[in-house]
Amino acid sequence: MAKFAVIGLGNFGYTITETLIQKGAEVIAIDIDEKKVEEAKSIVTDAIHMDCTDENALHNAGVDNVDAVVMGIGGNKEVSILTVAILRKMGVAKIYAKVDSELHSRILKIMGVKRTIFPEQYVGREIANLLVSQHIFNYMEISKDHTMVEILVPDYFTGKSLRELDVRNKYHISIIAIKYKKATVDEDGENIVKEETNVLPSADDVLQKGDKILIVGKKSDVNQLVGTTQ
Amino acid sequence: MAKFAVIGLGNFGYTITETLIQKGAEVIAIDIDEKKVEEAKSIVTDAIHMDCTDENALHNAGVDNVDAVVMGIGGNKEVSILTVAILRKMGVAKIYAKVDSELHSRILKIMGVKRTIFPEQYVGREIANLLVSQHIFNYMEISKDHTMVEILVPDYFTGKSLRELDVRNKYHISIIAIKYKKATVDEDGENIVKEETNVLPSADDVLQKGDKILIVGKKSDVNQLVGTTQ
Numbered sequence: 001m002a003k004f005a006v007i008g009l010g011n012f013g014y015t016i017t018e019t020l021i022q023k024g025a026e027v028i029a030i031d032i033d034e035k036k037v038e039e040a041k042s043i044v045t046d047a048i049h050m051d052c053t054d055e056n057a058l059h060n061a062g063v064d065n066v067d068a069v070v071m072g073i074g075g076n077k078e079v080s081i082l083t084v085a086i087l088r089k090m091g092v093a094k095i096y097a098k099v100d101s102e103l104h105s106r107i108l109k110i111m112g113v114k115r116t117i118f119p120e121q122y123v124g125r126e127i128a129n130l131l132v133s134q135h136i137f138n139y140m141e142i143s144k145d146h147t148m149v150e151i152l153v154p155d156y157f158t159g160k161s162l163r164e165l166d167v168r169n170k171y172h173i174s175i176i177a178i179k180y181k182k183a184t185v186d187e188d189g190e191n192i193v194k195e196e197t198n199v200l201p202s203a204d205d206v207l208q209k210g211d212k213i214l215i216v217g218k219k220s221d222v223n224q225l226v227g228t229t230q
Numbered sequence: 231m232a233k234f235a236v237i238g239l240g241n242f243g244y245t246i247t248e249t250l251i252q253k254g255a256e257v258i259a260i261d262i263d264e265k266k267v268e269e270a271k272s273i274v275t276d277a278i279h280m281d282c283t284d285e286n287a288l289h290n291a292g293v294d295n296v297d298a299v300v301m302g303i304g305g306n307k308e309v310s311i312l313t314v315a316i317l318r319k320m321g322v323a324k325i326y327a328k329v330d331s332e333l334h335s336r337i338l339k340i341m342g343v344k345r346t347i348f349p350e351q352y353v354g355r356e357i358a359n360l361l362v363s364q365h366i367f368n369y370m371e372i373s374k375d376h377t378m379v380e381i382l383v384p385d386y387f388t389g390k391s392l393r394e395l396d397v398r399n400k401y402h403i404s405i406i407a408i409k410y411k412k413a414t415v416d417e418d419g420e421n422i423v424k425e426e427t428n429v430l431p432s433a434d435d436v437l438q439k440g441d442k443i444l445i446v447g448k449k450s451d452v453n454q455l456v457g458t459t460q
């Protein structure tokens with residue numbers, strides 16, 4: 001049974017705790033703020049009120065016996081850095097830490113943190129990418145040169161099957177999923193339109209106006225295709 | 231030429247500004263903190279020192295003439311809500327706003343904000359998903375029932391071609407990309423190993439130990455496959 005310690009129950013730490021619990025993991029939730037600890041008690045059995053820079057308290061909480069520790073203290077660099085130093089001294093191998101600047105990230109990485117997380121920067125970049133390409137509904141970096149984007153089916157694709165479109169050869173991208181609207185009836189007998197996702201598109205599937213497609217490819221190839229649909 | 235106004239240059243607002251500029255858009259960057267405005271001047275021509283709850287100042291800054299406004303003030307709900315109310319009164323149609331709670335998000339949505347963004351929650355969920363499945367390197371929700379995950383090639387897939395594996399029929403998922411290591415030489419003539427991504431995998435591609443694959447499918451199908459690889 002996977003066991004984690006989450007230190008700092010701000011928005012990030014609380015979400016991590018809540019999601020880990022939903023996925024069946026055990027969590028020790030720690031915060032210096034009694035109110036946050038009380039809030040956590042509704043979802044976690046082990047919610048501990050303590051100062052995470054107190055090495056004895058960390059040891060008593062069993063933080064050196066978990067699979068990984070998540071640091072959710074972005075706003076207070078000194079506390080974050082000191083706590084990571086203590087955790088590393090205690091032999092904690094896997095630490096994931098929220099940071100709020102590149103410098104904070106570099107310091108923690110040098111100290112052996114496995115992964116630093118900068119939510120505002122990560123999401124800021126994603127949103128900016130969506131903004132400049134109004135037809136992009138979703139955007140994700142697959143590697144530094146490749147992306148996945150979700151776009152409305154361009155006009156010149158509508159009514160054509162994937163076989164006819166032959167996007168791999170023509171545009172060097174692949175269509176990995178099609179989102180389409182399905183007229184259906186809800187639990188009250190009302191006619192509603194529901195969005196369905198087909199993640200195993202076949203060569204004979206035909207793209208309709210209003211559908212969305214998820215495409216994957218090199219950034220330059222994806223930008224070329226998306227650029228022409230604006 | 232796409233034109234945006236970014237109000238609030240915290241980590242999120244600054245990243246949005248920086249990324250939009252990199253993508254060739256025009257940006258009006260606004261903040262009440264002179265230091266933040268000075269910092270922004272190094273990347274934006276239009277960096278304005280003002281209080282965003284001042285309707286005249288917003289009008290003089292040309293905020294009612296942009297394609298969309300991005301609110302980067304998560305921490306101060308009252309300022310965020312008041313400013314959105316003013317922007318809507320000025321006729322601004324497209325507003326994207328950072329929020330720091332579900333309640334904040336619901337309020338802004340009712341007021342007509344096109345999209346609310348809660349970075350700590352969005353990233354917190356992604357990281358928690360990565361944590362419980364140690365073999366997951368990347369995770370993204372494609373729709374409420376479908377995900378894309380990046381995993382190490384499971385042992386029982388190694389040495390087999392995509393045609394042999396027939397994952398669509400056997401596991402109801404599709405392999406949309408393969409990340410593999412390539413021995414190469416860097417600019418100093420040093421032998422290095424570089425990670426390459428193949429986003430157009432063909433049926434004859436063979437998966438090697440140590441490769442990573444990006445798979446797409448219904449959450450239940452993906453979890454079933456990933457669950458068995460732990």
Ligand SMILES: Nc1ncnc2c1ncn2[C@@H]1O[C@H](COP(=O)(O)OP(=O)(O)OP(=O)(O)O)[C@@H](O)[C@H]1O
Binds near residue numbers: 079098
């Ligand atoms: N020394 C400490 N020991 C334990 N918890 C602490 C300590 N210092 C701060 N915290 C807690 O860490 C939590 C997160 O801190 P803070 O709000 O500074 O980070 P944040 O990165 O801005 O959070 P968010 O995830 O909401 O963006 C708070 O609940 C705070 O009480």
Ligand SMILES: Nc1ncnc2c1ncn2[C@@H]1O[C@H](COP(=O)(O)OP(=O)(O)OP(=O)(O)O)[C@@H](O)[C@H]1O
Binds near residue numbers: 243303
């Ligand atoms: N009335 C205002 N007018 C203009 N700018 C403001 C106003 N109030 C706050 N700001 C600016 O908004 C920016 C972001 O505010 P704040 O730090 O509260 O938000 P945040 O959501 O925590 O930011 P981050 O993106 O760093 O997480 C700050 O630079 C601040 O100076």
